[in-house]
Amino acid sequence: MLNRKSIIGSLMVLAMAGTATARAEEVLRFATWDTDESLAIQQEIAKKFEEKHPGVKVQVEPYADGYDQKLIAAFGAGNPPDVMYMWNFPQYYTSLKPLDDLIAKDAAEIKPDDFPQGLMNTVRVEGKTYGMPSGFTTQVVFYNKDMFAKAGVEEPKDGWTWDDLRAKAAKFRDEPNKVYGFAVDAKPDPYDFEQFLWSNGTKYISDDGKKIDGYMNSDAAAQVLDMFGDMAKKQEAITLNLGDDTTGSTLFKGGKIAMFQSAMWSKSGIDASGIKYGVAPLPKFGDKTAHSALGVSAISIAKDAAHPDLAWEFVKFFSSPEAVAMRINDLPVRTSVAEEKGMTKDPVYKPFFDILATSNTETHAFLKNANWGKVQDNLARAIEATMIDQGNAKQHLDDAVNRSKRLMK
Template sequence: MRKWLTTLLVLILVFALAACSDNKSSSGSDQTAKDSKGKTTLRFATWDSGEALKIQEEIAKKFEEKNPNVKVQVEAYGDGFDQKLAASFGAKNPPDVMYMWNFPAYFQSLEPLDNFIKSDAEMDMDDFYQGLFNYSSMYGKVYGMPAGFTTRVVYYNKDLFDAAGVPYPKDGWTWDDFKAAAKKLSDPAKKQYGFGVRPEPDTYDLQGFVWSNGSSFISEDGKKINGYMNSPETIESIKMFGDMVKDKSAVLVGGKNQQSGDDIFKAGKLAMWESGIWPLEGFKEAKVNFGTVEMPAFKGKPVKGVIASSAVSVAKDSKNKKLAWEFVKFYSSAEAIKMRTADLPVRISVVKEMKTEQDPLISPFYKMLERSNDTPAFLLNKNWDEINRNLSAAINAVMLGQDADKLMNKAVKDSEKYVGQ
């Protein structure tokens, strides 16, 4: 779901061209281009692949059924999503509608949706989880309708817990509980471990741990990293995972020549695994006897989480803005939301109808949603990409057992020149 990050040159090109583009009114008439069958082609770009892409294509077909004069061209950009999207913006030939997450980087190339929303009586904005709009709005304007989200929880293998005589984790547990269980559940001789640590974790995902320990990577006003990124609490949050690898209560997963954590969990060799909603269906298909639980807490501190959210947006340079809005509206409908299984429903009515929150495997994700009210760093500073390169390099080295204090302080020193720009 996180497609970090476009190259600096491409982003500069996007901003330069977007700034020069004319700000066309969303109430203007569409200049539709029709194919040989007289149908209007609507381009929709997604980063999805595999089964998730098939679902996107099914949603496109449903929209075509409701709009016989429209052909939706699904463009699967995959891992090259950001680069391809940025290049299309720069060339003034973007898809009409696209998946979106990095609004600070792209919002100048997107059409604000506020006028569409206000003039569309069918769009019930109160039916969406309101916190999700924090991730798709910039400077008071909505640039994307929430499409899906996930928080992060701990998956645990019940069979491994039973075999080791370790009680299942419960909401309200602590990181001390987590580490103690991981140690009891590890048996390196059998290549079985209590937890899986990513050697190159996404710093975005790590923010939940840091917030839970009372710190953050950057100040709330986005103007300071010294005392935040290198605070004792931040360093403790990161260092504990490298320490678990050292004492063999955890194993590195998902790096070069390493199996993914998902695959090792499926194979019954990983007792606990931290992730979003994405692997849940795969674990069911693999017939793993598993449960989910909300994230552990640092002693005496409230648990906090981070949201991975996606939205659908309309390109400012689209020649089919009204039609693009109709597609965005359909994509936000209960019918389309029910078709998607790789993320969690964004509409309250759908959650209630499907009784999603009552599913014991899903409930912890919604509990973590209630705890996810901090603002991610990339929304606080326009130069976060540059800062994050240094932060990522430091954290990757910490996961491999190097000195956390030295590395995090160096990351701050190397990044401070970007903070005030």
């Protein structure tokens, strides 16, 4: 008996060893756009995954700046990575694996409710989920505490409005030294810019993705653009990106602007500059609720992945509290991790999470219409034209709508 048991036992060991060696052949390809520190963190996560899955090798492929070109070429050539970073779902979703069934199957492990609704909205196309959020940022206003103290201006508070911001900004104007209260961008990323329309009760495009007339060129939209134009005209703000590519972040770090509207990606640079700063939420338009753009990176599986099961295991691990907590360069996509780290209470991080909670009712335009990329370029031109004119938003937005007619069919 004993003897037989030990034989069976050793056979099992052999069999397991056999599968282990068989799996040693398995290489999971994981493509990412990150570089430097963020890349190192992802490699660390990949290594942890390898430890938990003996015989599996995760090949991290950092495509960096050429990410979209390389990824699209890999798909075009029928040789996509198994798992990849993803944001442009409308472009790729037909080649990605829907995850809804898998998430439902492993719900106990994943705890889908731990992911804020606003983030999940950005990984869905036509009602199906094509990725798991892996990092995000909302938009905030950084302000220079020393400059506020020196000028005797009261620091921004929760619930402040654009009128408040303008009144404060005006107090910092110092033309000879080129110091201003705020910066407005003549070439903002239209993706982020939609937050101001949302906050003022409108949007670029109807929810069914078929109409821009009456949305993009609505009075509420024109009002937003005209306000920024007027801020530039009255020198409450300096205008960025008009023939000069000095960034707002450079000006803020150099103490040339007192307030700077940006996102998580500016934070580490500002930290490094050593200035004393505070973080305020996005201002409101009157008493309407402020609504932030959501910059979300997600992780997806190729429909034709060579190792679909292993890919899902990796995605699950990448979304696990352990891996989420490791990605310190991103804001945690799990509410539980954010709370555990005390970030939802920390005055620097709190505004990011506060506005995330109220930014779950709108969907970014590019998820609604396949031609959005082209429409967006017409819109970007209208924004730039308004900033050059320092006004006339309605006329420029109407023009953008007319130029986009062809694309709305």
